[in-house]
Amino acid sequence: MRERNAAVPSLPVADVLSVGDGRRLSLPRFVLEVRLDMPAWKQAVAIGCSIVVGMLISAVILIVAGVPASDLISELASSIFDAQSFHAVLVQAAPLILVGIAASLGFRARFWNLGLEGQMVWGGIAATAVSIYHVGPESLRLPVMALAAIVAGMFWVAIPAFLKLRFSVNEIIATLLLNYVATYVLYDLLYGAWKDPSDAYPHSAQYAGAERLPDIGFINSALPLAVVFALVVWWLAEFSRFGFYLKFIYANTAMARLVGVPIRNVVLTAVLISGGLAALGGFVISTGSTGRLTQGFFEGYGFSGVLIAFLARNNAASAAVVAALVAMLFVTGQTFQIFYQIPFSMVQMIQAIIVMCVAASEFFIRHRLRLQR
């Protein structure tokens, strides 16, 4: 053995072949190949299949957890076909769309904004402050609240953005930790200065009628608002010059800088819009559904926003569709919570399973398995 490892071979040639094994040669086996390119529709099919696989795995877990298999499908279906549930899905969809497009825009700038919840919290706080201090005439109160929310969210995301651009501080950590800061500011207000005087619960006083997003027929105006923003972001990212710059920053920042893309301005703009949109998500929940600032209104949205952006491949139009599906999952999850005592964290687990399946499908998009005989 020692000899075979010598730097300069000195043994007869045939000795090299002592490892050779002729019998295995005829066996078929799988060969892994790298794909150069895959048409878009095939990629879509691969992702679609992976989502189905993820749902099947989730179904098995839910059945094991005690949900009868027959109810599983009927509950999911009723989230669309039952008027009340469908309404709940639509209400749920608006903030999810907003956080989804917020995350996708941040990700497009290679800014991993995990502070969506913190920005939502500040959106809620700013909107509520406008309500409490009666800023502006009543007829303009809602737009002022929305504007205040957006500005607050931008301010909150500007901190990690500044730290990243100026001192190269990792934004994943910074945005994530700032969530806790925002949350405790919220608790401080709700347990202290802003506690509803009419009851002892830790939430703010109810907004006045003019401070709530009105219903338009069957749906709350939060949804069309979110859809409009999704379309604007879609246009911005896909068709505008700003979006064209973003594509290059995402693909190769060093190269983009050299060909004259104003990196700092573009990234900063994208990140600020991202923070503002997330904050608008907080505004939409407070003024559209809860009607006041509550202590847990933002929970779970940060993760869902990241998930939506990931599944939609950072495309705002797809993000709106994915957000609607996630909203269905949310509402179904709430039903399961009530009727089968399934913890709501199960919803997050299902989201995670689907994400993992889609991530795994990347492997088949990039590689091809071939049976070789």
Add this chain to the structure above:
Amino acid sequence: MASALELSGIQKSFGDFRALDDACLTVEYGEVHALLGENGAGKSSLMNVAAGLYSPDAGSIRVAGNLCRFSGPREATQHGIGMIHQNFKLVKRFSATENVLLANPRGAFRSGKKAIEREIREKAQALGFVLDPSRRVDSLSIAEQQRVEIIKALVAGARILILDEPTAVLTEGEANRLLATVREIAERGAAVILVTHKLRDVKAYAHRVTVMRGGKTVTTLDAQNATAEELTTLTVGSNIVTPSRSAKPAGEARLIVTGLASGSIEGHTPLLDATFAVRSGEIYGIAGVGGNGQTELAAALVGGRPPSAGTVEIREPGAQALTDVTGATPRERRDHGVAAVPADRQAFGLASSLSIADNFGIGFVHQGRFGSPAWVDHARMARAAQQAVAEFEVQGVRSLWQRAGLLSGGNAQKLILARELSRMPSIIVAHSPTRGLDVRACAAVQRRLLIARDQGAAVVLISEDLDEVLSIADRVGVMTRGRIVAEFDAPADRQAVGRAMVDHA
């Protein structure tokens, strides 16, 4: 005696692209066998088949006469085949010993490490390598890292050694040293396959040479008897006209660089003092061994990194006054007519995941040539890209919307030139624009620079290829240890330039 390695009828396709088409190669023990061909001729693909990285669609592999089929590189290693890739497969944070150990586990970590270290020392000594195996790989020079790779393969028991473009990253001296060692390894009984597109390496160090073109092996010749012209014709398929200088007087100074200094970028020599001026209608070549401050100079000129001292001034055509662009951003420089052809095409030249049309268009969108800020007119961009791709002879473009990363090295470079030069820049900073390109692509790139020069551009050509600088530059500055130490008018004396490159301590 059976041949060391016998590849016959090898076929390999990637999608629609046929990379290897009935390729055959026979290598004997005791010889250095050169595999010569242009970029994209299929040399690396064929070697990846031999090393077990690709499984062929058809064809057979025989090692020492026995039919083999590799399911992965590990099996090829077991058959005594070792490949040294162009991009080294080393863990940068590990020491040389640990890297060799990683590829060749030897029982317990501590005792294994000792054993490996001893083997490395023995082999390094036998080959005359100077190498400290306890140093971290990222602190080693490129040539030293390559030695680690060779030793790694030999420790694994390689008797068939494949070197993929080993000299591409080395200086002339290092390359000669390496090839001499490789020849010695072969003469002691191993089979060495030298993948290259350099005729000079073939003539000087190979016993036999196999020429590849378009995925096929064209022929195998005795390296000593084959003439350079014969080999060129075989690799290219036709003769190539080498570019020549035209005698047109240079105009006014366009780019004036004074006392430029900048800190080190990749652990090389920092830029200490560069002073030169480039006039309209001339190519100013900067010759020198790589790592003597060229990267830093290029970065300071194109705005990649602001210099720590000195000034860069430009005079735009028609303007009297000089504009100081020392601290300007790349965008501002572009607006003043500066074009950049970066040395590292993958990292700074193209966004390989985006389309060809996008990669062309990005150079122009901010001028509003392709629509308003609200709307990028992709149709118009595609038309312009189509025209530029045709004009600059970018080949391999099946669709303008295909990823730029699918282009071969030469065509990627032509695409960069199409973007940078089609807007008629007054100043061009080209850093190693032909590095790693085959003969034909080299000629095309150099022709482009000459055309731009004749149209009145001031061209800075930073190149480690002395032949290139001498053949197309109108003036030559020599860069050594961070300084421009000498300047020559063309035609410069090769000996004098070479002396300046090494003399100045």
